[in-house]
Each structure stands twice: as structure tokens, then as C-alpha cells.
Amino acid sequence: MDSLIPNIFITKKEDQYSLIKYLLICIETYLTTKYLNWPFAFIWQLLFLFISCILYKKTYNLKKINKIENIILLIVAIIGTINIVISSHIYVTQRYDGTLKNNYIIPFYLIDYISAIFITSGLYRLISQIYKIIKSRTLSNKSSHIKGYNFEFDKKTVKSIIYYAVVLFIMWLPFLLIYYPGFVFGDTISSINQGLHIAPFDNHHPLFYTLFIAYCIRITQFLGAKDCTLGCALYCIIQMIFLSLIYSYYIVWLKNKFNLHKITFYILIFIFGSTTYIANYSIAMWKDPIFTAALIGLTIQLYQFIDSQGETMSSKKWIVLTTIFAMISIFSRNNGLYIMIFVSFWIILLLIKNKIQKNSHIMKPLRNLLILFVTIILFSQLITGPIYKKYDIKGEKIESVGILMNQMARVAAYNRKMSASDRAYMNAILPIKQYKTKYYPCCIDMLKWDSQFNAKIIEKDFFKHWLSMFIKNPRTYFEAWVLQTYGFWTLNANDIMVSITNIHTGQPRNIHPEYVQLMKFKIKFKNLLKHDSLRKLFSIDEWSIPVGICYAIVFLLSIYILLLIIFKSSTMSLFPFTLTHGLMITLFIASPINYWPRYGLLIQLLVPLYIFIFIDLLKTNRHQ
Template sequence: MQYLHPPIKRNEITPLIVFSFFISLSVVLSNHIQITGNTYSGLATQNHITPYGLSDIGVLVAVFTVVLLCCLALYHITRKAITAKSAGDNKPLAAKPIAACTAIMFALHLPYLLTYYPGFVFNDSLSSIGQALGQLPCSNHFPVAYTALIGACIALAHTLGLSTTTGCALYSLMQTFVMCATYSLMIQWIMQRTCIARWWRAILVAVFGLAPYIATYSIALWKDPLFSAAIVVVTVLLFDFVSTSGKITHNSKAWIPMFAMCCIIIAFLRSNGLLIDAGVFAALLLCSAKRTTSLRRTPANAITAIPLAAIALNLLVTGPIYSAAGIVPAEKAEGYSIPLNQMARVVALDGDMSEADAAYMNELLPFNEYASVYTPTCTDLLKWNPRFNNAALDNDFLMHWISMGIENPIVYFESWELQTFGYWTINHPLVLLHNGNINGGVPQMLNSQAEANAYGITIKNYLGDTAERILSRANLSIPLGWVAWGITFLAITFFLQGRRRYIIVFVPCLMLVASLLIASPIWYWERYGAALQFLAPFFLALPLALPANPPANNI
């Protein structure tokens, strides 16, 4: 583009054209996703794909034109920011500002805990609490590591002569502190690495401290908040590792312990954490293979081994150790959500299949029940159906999935669309207006408190109904699709601008998105991808944190 200075080269325009095309295609696909039923239990007659027509070509061309022009303009702006000399430093992050910001945000989040005391208790939470109290058999369906954390807080409360409710509140306090410390670490990174105006700190602290979406997430008794915090911290740490050619591991005593701890948290708190750690390991391995002489003086190989060690530890603990302890492993169906729904859609819509495939599907679930059990935007009612045969998943599941996919590629693609569109759409109104991050978990205060009371948990609002109206639990947030596409665009820009060693910084988030696109159990839930939203300020500041002239053969 000659009107830009310097002009964008042809080899730069081509990737931007491809990127713009896929965003435009996502808009067209989203326009045909029709949701008229409940997104949890709605059947294929209610949630479906409407027919395509010639008008879609016109929409695709129009959207593509607008998106490409926007991408070219944003690429030019980002390119200038990347090539500008950074005014920041690469010293270890200052501890005092992090502590001060943590304290401020923690205080701002406390009213939410007092309003929804002892924190949001979900059906999922009660399963872990029941196991921690010894009232339910121990199972890794909800990670044992998460159950152990809640159990430790409850045990501490009981030791002090306090109630299970207080134990849950202690967990909420601990989690809120960790989340606020995570945001503070990221804010300090932005301030210190870019040296932007000081008033930006106040704005960022206000956003993370006052935003109801963020505050309510901090007191949600889920495994996801700590998992998201670990991804945020790992992302920040990876930048410092690359930008200092590994020297940060010598200059900061906290870097290696924090990195190791976060890799372990990622591996143990969600099943897709193994994929994220594997991506980080592969990226570090590639970086260490290209390291310079200066990097050889750093423990690069040891750093590379950390995410691999976290994976190995997870496989050891959740395999032989859990088995020896009598802990029930998570059901295989939990990892087969999208393939299961694809196969179920074929049966529910009377698609083509061989006799062997039909017999297998009947083995999984009686054939005549698929039409009333298959829900396109969530797989829970299928895999949790009392007549669903989990054991059949060990009987050539992959071969039957491939066989049915060859016969029904369009049906498979439509099934994937309906179960993942929340993570890639930029225009679907259901995503843009989604405010059910907390309410989607069915917290006990929305229903009868009887089940919570059975575990000795009493829900109480200490600040009254007015506080509950002001500190709402139903809040909009940045759509995950917007952030996912934005991060992808920034990664492409870094690649085209020769900052390829920094692509590792994007790996945790890109692997998180990838895991949702291949294994999400439901069409959209912010809690699964919240790390992307929290890291939005980091990625916006990232171009300003780069040194102007990177070494030619650095990591």
C-alpha cells in the first residue's frame, strides 16, 4: 500500500488478506447460526444453521473489504509501535507498587464477598466440597487439586472452631488475593516495560478493581479463576524471558519458582492445561535450539523442561497415584465433547452411516433417543444421560468418528459451529449481549439453599438488597472472539516484522483458544477463556515494550 509510509510490502499483505478473509467468513457463518431455544437444552429443531444464499457472497465481499482496510491500518499503526524505541527497562518488576495495587483492588473486591457471602457456590463447587468433607467419593471429574485447595480452607476453619461456610469464605479471600496480585503484576509490567504515563496505572487499577465482571469472577468457587491467573502470569514471564535472552532467571529470584508453580497449576486445574503446557514446552524448545552464546549462560534447558515436567507430574499423579488411592478418574466423555456431538448430530438428523457405525451409536445410547437428547450447543445432556454407555468409548471410538465424518462432513462442520461459535464470532448478538458468566453456573442463591445447607453452607448477604442490585452478578464483558482474533492479528504482525522470537508470548493464549475450539463442552462460557480478557491490556501494551533493534540471532 503505497499511501502508507513505509509502504506495506506484498509479502506482508498476503497474510493480512488471508486473515481478513477468515474473519469475514466468520461473520457470514455467524449470521446463519439461529438460536431460538435454550443454549443448554435446546434441541436441533430450535438451535440450527439457516440455509445459505447468493446474498452471502455480497456480504462476504463487503465485510472483507472493510476488515482488510481496518487490518492494513492497524498493521501500519502496530508496525510503527513495534519499531519505536522502548523507554522501559528489563529489571525485575518492583514489588512495592504490586503490593499497593493488590491491596487497593482487594479492598474494592471485598464488598462483593460481603454481598454474596461466602462467595458464589455452584453445583460444581458442592461436588468438591462434598468430597473435601468426606461425604462424596473422591473423583477427578472435578480436579482433585482444586478439591484439595477448598478442603484445606475448610479444614483450617474447622481447626479454628469455625464453620464450613467460613472455610468457603477463606477460599474466596485467598482466591481474590491471588487474582488481585495477578492483575497488579500485569499492571506493573505495563508501567515498567513501557514507561507510559503514570495515570494509566490508576485507570487500570480502577478497571480491574471496580469492574463487576472481574470482581464476581474472583469470588466464584470454580477452578477457572486460578487457572486463568496462572496463564496471565506465565504470559508475562515468557516475555521477560525472551526480551532478556534468559537473563531474567538470574536477575529475579522469583522468576523460576513462579514459572514452575504456574505451569503446575495450569496442568492440574483444567484438562486442557496439558495442551497449553505442551505448547509452551514446544515453543521454549524451539527457542533454546536457536539460542545464542549469551543464552547458553542461562539455565535455558532447565527452563524448557519445566512445562514438560509439569505434564509428566500430572500424568503420574492422575494416573498411577490416583489409581492406587482409589480416586475415580474423570470420564472419557469429558474430553470427547465435540466429537460426540458431531456423531450424535448425524443420528439425530438421519445422516448417512454404515451398519457398523449405526450399531456403535446404538451401543453408546439407544438409537431412538438421539433426537431428544442431542443438544447442538452443549453436550452435557448427551454425555450425562443415565443411559449413555461410557464404556463403549473404549471400543474403536476414533475409527467410528472418522467413518461417520467422511460420510457427513457438512453435518460435522455444522455441529462444530454450533458448539464453538461463542469463541470465534465477532458479531453474533447472543455473544455480544451475554452476561451469564456467573448465573450460567447456577449459584445456589438462585435456587433453594437446601442443598448448600446439607453441606453446612449458609448463604448470606451482609450488605443488603441495594448492594446486590449495585454489585450485579450479571455483567457484560469483552467477547472472547474479539480478543482471540486480536491476539492472532498481533501474532501475525510480530511474525511479519521479524519479531518471531516473541511469538512464544502468544502461545499460552493461542493454545487456550485452540483447546476450546477442539474440546469445548458448550458454545460459550467466559470463565473458560477469561485469561484472554484479563490479558487484553498486556497485549495492547506489548508493541511498546519491545526493544527497537533485536539481536539477529536471539532466542
């Protein structure tokens, strides 16, 4: 045992410089784990220290990376440090309805800036050493016409997908029976009101989602149901079928693409079928589960396009599936359109890149793919534009500018610099003196729902006043953005790391009878298995991996792959990552609340894919 220690920390070339480096690693590790403030800090310190020393030894004799690679990785390390240090200073006690007194950023001191230098050094060392190993094991490949794994829908594969979809459905069934007819939320109530013509149609919650609920209720009432209970159950059953098929497709695809061992495959099936966090989405009457499942399906489609070098464009099945997934994504959540626009923009970049490199074989498939996505976007705009307008179906502008509105509200709440025109504009939206008590740093909902909030004002000259106030108050704007979005990018904010409220945050009527009395229609909530003790086993909420940590993995992987493409001529592609990055960009720009796991569900469910890609990168002499 004693002989192992010298092998890790001491070599024949050991000198004072190396000892200083090991001491520096210890300081960096201590400060990084201190600011991360994760549970069991001492264990994390030992783990990070061990990994850092091992990586230092492993990469000691590896070829150095070039200047540009160093600069890019240093920038990534700086971003990581900013994330960690700022997050450690966020203090939030009431996420949804907390005011300035409850939610704020703790001031920074000199020790924070000194610590940031050491943390940056440690992060840079860690990510650059990992990159050195990956780069040393990745084959250069100047030939761009190399095909990867091509997924085929043969009879055996289809049977396998259906079989495991049935397994997932059965594993989720107890949740439906215990919380029958499914979790009904405020969003659900709003859409049912529209579907039953109690309220006029609007596109605040996408019309596709509203009509889906409405037709489920109408079908069951046509068959004799006297209330909305059976209609809600039908919605959940259809959603369970769709989700189980997509998740099964995803897991089977992972197994085939990465040649997973059977045990790994069955573990994935077990996780997707038995974890409360995933299972409860199958009976949650939100738009997010179907939206996320469609994006998972579309992610697989994009991988198949890359793996086949565009040959999938000649497959009618592939085009139909891609179109269906894209359309569902657009019509089930309002940010779906912007994600598809982002994908289209990336296709244009790929066209430019391949034209410069004279990769003629991929140009036609990329052009056809761009035409497909542009057609989908234009068709969706035809529906949500002229057709919606004809039937007076409108959305709310405040939904798309929520973060921007909160930035302006923070300026008014703190009485920061404003021109007379800006002050008059803010006063027209809400009496200027009320912002101090009605500005909620972590959520826009309470402000926009205030009885004195005049949403009509923001229809005109909003961006003009937003920019005017930004120029005078950039720091205040940044603070407002941090408090409104940090849940989706933080690696260490205390309230996010321990958060277990996902379903509960939506106040499901199943467990909030006080809200049931306010409904203008009947839904009978019951436990069909009758034993309430089962609710402890099949609970409503459980902890999930924070979205910020999941996205950190994606972001770092994307940087590694980008560098391999540039400096090793790797045939890997960032294209399938566009959906994940597109989703996160929409959350960074227009999230209505600082954190709600359901908004970032896609990133969480794709974690297995990210892990297998990372493992694949570390495999020695593997063709990409």
C-alpha cells in the first residue's frame, strides 16, 4: 500500500517545481470545493485532489496543446469560476414570491477575487489535462467521408422498442392509479376552460396542448362520461404511450450506437421506469413531457443524419419522423420555434464550412435538410400567424420579455438611473413607488399578475426603453438576469442543489383540494389502489440532477469536440447538440422563473448520451 503513494506523488524527475505544483493543486482543490459547498465537502476534496494528481501524472509527458487551445480552455475555466463564485453569493429563501428582502446577491470581498484566481487555475488545469488525454487518443482523419453507426428500423428493432415501451408503461401504471386521473395543474385548468368554451382561446399555453386536452375530454364525454375525469385519464394514457415509445427508442438506440452491455441497458430501462422523477412526468398534464420527448426523438434523428453522412435524407421514414418531432416541438411549447430556428442557423454554418472544405458529398443532403427545417418553420408560422389571427388567438408579449421586464423592474425598485421618459414609461406600467415591494427577483409571474400591472404599455416602445435603461445600469441588469436564471446554469447554489419540488411547485389539484373548489368543471381525484400508504413508495417528488450540472457536461463536451474538429480533423459533429444548446439559450433569454426542472428536462434525460460520448472520446484509437 505504501508503495502506491510515491508512484502517485513522486517521480525520479521530482524537483522543487513539482512540489510547488502539488501544493498549488491542494490549494486549488480546497478553494474550489469550499465555494462549491456540496454535501460531504471533505470527500469531494479528497476525490478532486486524487483526480488532479492522477491527471497531472498521466499528462506529464503528453504533447503540449497549442496557444489557441490554451486560450479557449482558459476562457472556459474563467466561465466556470464566475459561475461558482457568483452562485456561492446568491441568497434565496422564497423562490416564487420572495421580494428584495428575501432574494439577493451577497456582496463580494477581496478574498473572493483572490480565491477566483486559484479556482480558475484549478479548473483550467483539470479541463486542459482531460483534453490532452482525449486529444492524444483521438485519431486524426483528413477524410471527411466516413460513415458512423446507422440505425435501422428492422422488425427486430421495432419489436424491441415496442416491448420495452410496454415495460415502461407498466412500471408507470401505479403512479396513474394512485394519483388518478393524473396531475392536474393551473396550466391544465386554463386549457380545459378554453376547451370547454368557458374562456376564449389564446396561445399563452400552446393551442396544440389545449386542443389535445379538449379532444380527450370531448371523446370521453361522447362515450358517456359526465365530467372531465375520464378525459384527463385518457390524456395521461396517450402521453404515457408516447413517452414510453420515445424513451424506449432512445435507450435501444443508445444500446446499438455505443454497443452497451446488457446490464447497462437494463439499468437504463430500470432508471427510466422506476424513478419517481421521470415516472411522474408521464401523468403530469403539462406540455413539457411531450415537448421533451419530441426533442429527444429529434436529437436521435440528427445523430442519424450525421452518422449516415446525410444519406437519411433519401429515407421517407426518416423525413416523416423528423418532421413529426419538429412539429410537435414547435406546437407544444412556444420556445420550440426558436430552437428550430437555431438548428436551421447551424445547418447554414455547416453548409459554409463544408463548402470551404469542398466536401461536395454532404452539400446536397445539408441543403435538403435546411429546406426541410425552413419549410417546417414557415408552415408553423402560417398556422400561428394568419390562421391564429383570423380566429383572434393571441399570446402574451410579457411571456417572451419576462427577464427583460424584470431587469427594468429591478432598476425601478432600487431607484437607479433613469431618464424622465424611462421613469414615465415604468410608471405607466406600474406606479413607480410600488416596484420596491412588487419586484420579485426570481420570478416574473407575481409582477405581471398584479392587478395594477398594465401589460398593454409594453406593446409599444418596450425595447427602446429597455436599451436606454441598460446603458445606464448594466450591473443592475446583470444582477437581475443572474437572479432570474441562475437555477439553469449554477453548479452550486444551495437552494437548487437540494431542490426536490418539481410536481409540487405546480400545485397539483390532487393534493390541493382548496383549489379544486375554484374549478368551473368537475374532476374527481382518487386513489384507485385505495391504500394511501402507497403514496410514500410512489411519491410525488424526488431529487433530480440539477440542470446546471447537466448543461456543464454538455458545454464542456461541446468545447472538446469543437477543438478536436479544428485541430485533429475529427469527423465528430456538434450538430446533434444544437437542440440542447438551443433550449438553454431560450431559457437564458426568457425563463419566467429562476428554476423549474421541467423546463430543462431534455438536458437531464440526455445525460446518459453525454456520458457515453465522453467515454467514447476516451477510448484509445477509436475512429470517430
